[in-house]
Amino acid sequence: MPVRPHPFTFTCDRCGWKKTIAPRSDALGPGEWCDRCEHCGSTSLSFKTAGVIDRTLAQWFARLRR
Numbered sequence: 373m374p375v376r377p378h379p380f381t382f383t384c385d386r387c388g389w390k391k392t393i394a395p396r397s398d399a400l401g402p403g404e405w406c407d408r409c410e411h412c413g414s415t416s417l418s419f420k421t422a423g424v425i426d427r428t429l430a431q432w433f434a435r436l437r438r
């Protein structure tokens with residue numbers, strides 16, 4: 373059984389934009405990684421494991437995409 377990776381959150385250091393990603397497997401697919409801010413285009417993003425609330429939201433959105 374594959375290990376389910378933890379969701380994680382990107383935060384833009386410039387404008388505060390955030391995106392939480394909940395990978396469905398340990399291989400990241402398209403749209404499951406960010407290398408720049410989708411709001412201002414800055415490449416200086418912070419990265420952390422999502423908190424409980426963000427994780428719940430990410431799982432909810434993942435369910436909607438199916």
Ligand SMILES: [Zn+2]
Pocket residue numbers: 384385386387388389409410411412413414
């Ligand atoms: Zn930004």
